[in-house]
Amino acid sequence: MIFELRKYTAMPGKMPDLLKRFENHTLRLFKKHDMSIVGFWCAEIDDNSADEIFYLLTFKDRNHLETSWNQFFTDEEWIKVKKESEKNGPLVAGVKSTILRTPAFFREGHEERRRE
Template sequence: MIHELRVFHCVPGRLPALLKRFENDTLRLFEKHGIKQVGFWTVAIGESNNDLFLILQWESLAEREQKFGAFGNDPEWLEVRKKSEEHGPVEASITNTILVPTTFSMLR
């Protein structure tokens, strides 16, 4: 089991648009493509309150490549993303980290 930490660094003032996109469309499309989310977090105290943290769960890198690739090329997702950016970009950048649990991790 591997986990992917994705951090969406939003353009100032655009975090609400990103949250709306996930809640109204992206999660449904994740389900369509079999993408499993562990959870989402925003920042209450920290460096930036314009960030959204997301952890995804994968059986393998091959599963990630297949499912995330299909999601990224889904015409419905491309339209959702385009519509959410009608008033300008939502993300300034996205960082992505593949995590491997330690032998003593409760989450494996």
């Protein structure tokens, strides 16, 4: 199993619209394309991070990740939703994706180690 941590930076003033798109469309389309979301967070509001979203997805392997994203980005519904939601300009200034793997020492017996 692998995880993908994604960080989105919203365009200035576009955070409410970006959150609305996730709530009304994106999360449902993730499910449609076999993308399991583990958590979704907004950064604490301060001068530097008021427009940041983080979420964590889980995939069986790298192939599953790539196939799911390819299907998502070519989905006719997503293309329509993205176009409609960005009719007054883009919502996202930048995206950073980090692929995470659990090291073997943590997978094997990590429950016991946490109790120590």
